Amino acid sequence: MTLVAGVDSSTQSCKVVIRDAETGALVREGRARHPEGTEVHPSHWWAALLEALEGAGGLDGVAAVSVGGQQHGMVCLDESGNVVREALLWNDTRSAQAAADLTTELGGPQAWADAVGSVPVASFTVTKLRWLAEHEPANARRTAAVCLPHDWLTWRLAGALASGVPFSRAGWADAPLAPLDALATDRGDASGTGYWSPFTGSYRTDLLKVAFGATPLLPRVLGPTGRAYDGDVLLAPGTGDNMAAALGVGARPGDVVVSLGTSGTAFAVADRPSADPTGAVAGFADATGRFLPLVCTLNAARVLDAAARIAGVGLGELSDLALQAPAGAGGLTLVPYLEGERTPNRPTATGSIHGLTLATATPAHLARAAVEGMLCGLADALDALRTQPERVLMIGGAARSEAVRRIAPTVFGVPVTVPPPAEYVADGAAYQAATLLTTPEWRAEETATYDGEAVPEIRARYARATEHILD
Numbered sequence: 001m002t003l004v005a006g007v008d009s010s011t012q013s014c015k016v017v018i019r020d021a022e023t024g025a026l027v028r029e030g031r032a033r034h035p036e037g038t039e040v041h042p043s044h045w046w047a048a049l050l051e052a053l054e055g056a057g058g059l060d061g062v063a064a065v066s067v068g069g070q071q072h073g074m075v076c077l078d079e080s081g082n083v084v085r086e087a088l089l090w091n092d093t094r095s096a097q098a099a100a101d102l103t104t105e106l107g108g109p110q111a112w113a114d115a116v117g118s119v120p121v122a123s124f125t126v127t128k129l130r131w132l133a134e135h136e137p138a139n140a141r142r143t144a145a146v147c148l149p150h151d152w153l154t155w156r157l158a159g160a161l162a163s164g165v166p167f168s169r170a171g172w173a174d175a176p177l178a179p180l181d182a183l184a185t186d187r188g189d190a191s192g193t194g195y196w197s198p199f200t201g202s203y204r205t206d207l208l209k210v211a212f213g214a215t216p217l218l219p220r221v222l223g224p225t226g227r228a229y230d231g232d233v234l235l236a237p238g239t240g241d242n243m244a245a246a247l248g249v250g251a252r253p254g255d256v257v258v259s260l261g262t263s264g265t266a267f268a269v270a271d272r273p274s275a276d277p278t279g280a281v282a283g284f285a286d287a288t289g290r291f292l293p294l295v296c297t298l299n300a301a302r303v304l305d306a307a308a309r310i311a312g313v314g315l316g317e318l319s320d321l322a323l324q325a326p327a328g329a330g331g332l333t334l335v336p337y338l339e340g341e342r343t344p345n346r347p348t349a350t351g352s353i354h355g356l357t358l359a360t361a362t363p364a365h366l367a368r369a370a371v372e373g374m375l376c377g378l379a380d381a382l383d384a385l386r387t388q389p390e391r392v393l394m395i396g397g398a399a400r401s402e403a404v405r406r407i408a409p410t411v412f413g414v415p416v417t418v419p420p421p422a423e424y425v426a427d428g429a430a431y432q433a434a435t436l437l438t439t440p441e442w443r444a445e446e447t448a449t450y451d452g453e454a455v456p457e458i459r460a461r462y463a464r465a466t467e468h469i470l471d
């Protein structure tokens with residue numbers, strides 16, 4: 001049996017799945033946590049990947065590996081390949097002013113949408129580089145190459161594989177670095193930088209120069225079946241975690257995927273690139289040669305984590321509580337801007353609770369309001385995509401919650417299809433790895449469909465509540 005490994009290096013953790021390349025059958029898996037915070041030294045991702053890979057039984061029998069990773073994070077390397085500073089993650093909002101400045105400098109949102117398919121907000125790498133140039137000029141000057149989290153991990157794997165040392169967690173901890181020109185990425189993740197055009201399929205180094213004042217080395221952009229490393233074990237291009245999830249769940253034109261991880265995302269598979277001057281929809285590329293218009297919120301699964309903490313319960317009990325309260329939580333409305341917000345672009349906003357009365361001051365009403373508030377952000381995301389989906393597929397950590405599954409149709413106003421709980425980002429990466437070896441015929445998983453009567457009042461109250469938040 002030939003095996004492939006898929007990695008999901010996401011915000012909160014690293015997951016590894018090892019699957020049969022031909023059938024997709026799950027053979028082994030492992031996981032490890034990432035540190036908290038919105039700036040993280042990439043060495044933690046490497047340590048977590050090695051721990052997760054060890055948990056998954058290492059690379060025995062594995063012929064190809066692919067890494068899916070959190071998008072946008074700024075990883076700066078010096079000319080020897082050493083990390084210049086902690087990476088600023090997609091949910092770090094310190095570059096919000098840089099985003100506003102860059103938008104003005106290029107002539108406004110339409111100019112950015114036309115240039116790179118997206119209007120930059122603080123999440124985009126290009127704004128983080130502007131922030132670095134302005135606030136840490138010495139680090140900016142040391143930066144010889146810039147890459148993304150998945151590019152960096154792929155490059156570290158290339159260095160380790162080229163060393164010829166067989167995999168072991170300790171043996172690879174300080175694996176040699178590959179040369180900088182071995183850095184590789186893919187269309188999907190490149191499209192989240194703000195300096196790669198999905199229209200032309202090439203970098204806009206002119207925009208990088210405007211933002212950063214220099215043009216450091218950028219990873220080669222590989223096609224869907226390119227090889228980031230060629231040896232006994234192959235490395236696939238990898239991709240951003242949302243693009244990998246689209247592969248893992250088998251998304252096809254007509255589907256919209258709602259992913260409830262640390263971020264909340266809604267995305268569709270499209271044949272043509274998009275350019276939304278409102279900035280709500282990011283015009284990403286996907287991992288197959290097509291496109292992935294995507295709306296992202298900063299606040300999803302961790303809203304439920306926070307509500308569970310306030311209520312003093314676990315996530316299972318939070319779900320039970322939410323289902324005990326009536327639809328609309330008796331008017332209790334939670335705006336979940338706990339990390340600021342990206343869509344709408346409110347980087348300094350905070351969360352708020354409205355409609356508190358003696359009757360709604362219960363853990364059950366709070367639980368329901370948290371689930372409904374999180375889902376309202378995603379309902380706005382679905383609207384922004386302006387598509388009439390044939391299916392809305394729901395995945396990610398918070399899609400494991402029964403309350404989320406049952407309440408989603410009442411907020412979205414459409415039925416929701418839920419595949420069995422799995423690591424779809426890692427699965428998508430594994431599928432990409434398999435395409436380097438074979439034409440994989442992986443069986444689609446059975447899905448469950450949740451339906452329920454729409455309750456428009458929930459979104460109406462939420463919309464009014466979002467007008468009353470504190471920055």
Ligand SMILES: Nc1ncnc2c1ncn2[C@@H]1O[C@H](COP(=O)(O)OP(=O)(O)O)[C@@H](O)[C@H]1O
Binds near residue numbers: 011302
């Ligand atoms: N049964 C559950 N109910 C609600 N949330 C859950 C459940 N299981 C996991 N989660 C949450 O999902 C999140 C992790 O989801 P995941 O998609 O792995 O995130 P990421 O990819 O951003 O690291 C955590 O915040 C975790 O608390």
Ligand SMILES: O=C(CO)[C@@H](O)[C@H](O)COP(=O)(O)O
Binds near residue numbers: 011012072265296
């Ligand atoms: O910034 C985006 C998408 O544009 C996020 O979706 C990140 O890619 C992080 O993903 P998760 O850790 O939530 O999966």
